[in-house]
Amino acid sequence: MSKNNNIIQSTELRPTVEVILQNTGIVLTGPRGTAIGEFLKHLKEWKDPSIMGAVVNNELRELTYPIEMDARVIPVTMADSDGARIYRRSVTFLLEAAFKDCFPGALLTVDHSVSSGGFYCQVENHTPLTQNDLVNLEEHMRVLVDQDLDFERTNVSLVDAIQRFQEQGQFDKVRLLKYRQKEYLVLYRLLDHYDYHHGYMVPSTGYLKWFALIPFGEGFVIQFPRKHAPSELLPMPEYPKLLATFRQYGHWLTRLGIESVGALNDAICEDRAKELVLISEALQGQHISEIAAQVVNKISQTKIILIAGPSSSGKTTFSKRLAVQLLAHGLSPFALEMDNYFVDRDLTPKDENGEFDYEHLNALNLKRLGNDLQQLVTGQEVQLPHYNFKEGMSEEGDIVQLHQDQIIILEGIHGLNPALLPNISSEQTFKIYVSCLTQLNLDRHNRISTTDTRLLRRVARDATSRGYNAFQTIQRWESVRRGEKTHIFPYQENADVFFNSALVFELSALKNFVEPLLRQVPYGTLEYIEAKRLLALLEWFLPIDTELIPDNSILREFIGGSILKDFKLWKNESGNGF
16 A cells, blocks of 8 residues: 555634536635625626626525635526516515505505416505506615625524514514524515515625516506526416416415415315315316306307316316216217327427427327318218327327217417417317416415425326326426427417316325435436525425315326326217217
């Protein structure tokens, strides 16, 4: 064995540290204890797009995080999911503080997201804000930005935090915090305004350059950039049907007396979980029945029901429950699978990375789909295709001829895109948009993303029925989201009806199921950072027993045990469907 004792020697701790930027070869040196943001400011890419945080030695950190040891670092920008969240969270706190200054005594609620980039906000204990009110509020926000005021982070005891919010009359926060397991809470301060936020913030108001306030409905929208356009505000589309769906769900929450997660936890502690499950499921069942009635009322015209929505919205279970309701009305639905209309694999369009893009509209044989549907609705005999996923080839499938009273149910991501069936009259179709539109928030200022709820559903479903672990599900999620933004969300207002598949109790039901899956995501990966964030979200929820969930619930599509899993429509000799 060689002797290297002369190489190893005692030394004093050097006063500097090195920051190694992964995958770039760049090494920055600075005084020990310097905030990571001060290092990153020396990069020419500091503002292109703007850096909001950093992954330091495999952990997501704020820009104020001090570097006490040599570190491998990945900058997190507004073009990244975590960076976009940091910006949105920070501009929301800016709005909250400015609102308190301008309208003392009024209550601000940050509600659902807007697809172009923004949050819909509502105001209570005050008349609806006028255009002039919003102009003044936005001007005050910009004054705070120009002053570049610090978002001061501090750890306080849970007892002190609860007392502070009690004194401020923020009882939704008090209600939530009484179930917190940790004995401390991270609070942020802007001037004399305090709040906690579910995640990290930028160091100061000067980072918040892009926002606008726009009157909308009975409230207003605070706009901010989307991550694919991190330095611009996109035009805000009208979305009256989506807004009405959110309002309906808000009314349901009011009827249940569950308007925040704290109230949900109260109900669970009061042994009301069974009641919440039964009423929530009844409200959804009633809505499905109402949609079926609308189809029946248009049956003289409607020949095709088109169902679309983003991933993990519960479209499959919804379609089957709708079919059951139609059967109860005496109709005979026929399920046509859009996936069987894929073109041969070598004809499939490719994305910018050269990978097959199965979510592209032209991945479908649109001509054959249109011709088959036209022949089916006129009672002609049709040989349907069958797609062999293993071989990537279209083969001949069943020969089908529909009876006069039958209606086609066609489910797929392109169902609301007018280019899907250009030669079929819109009067012959009934279009349904299905999504999990969560409106239950942690409190007035900390919302729960509908995307997070869908991702947790997908983690559960992939584990129970598809053989994917949480790491693989999270790894694929960004690609799934890109496809949704291109192929689904732009067409959602084309729907005749929206169906919200969110259930008020579902994160409490998913908690015990999903947490062990998320904890298996390997440390040192970017997917671990996302899993850690989702675990932190689930910490706010008390669990409920999944045995309480009915076997026809949409949630059963994700956790297993659905009575509808093997339900299929078939025809007996008289042509009636069962």
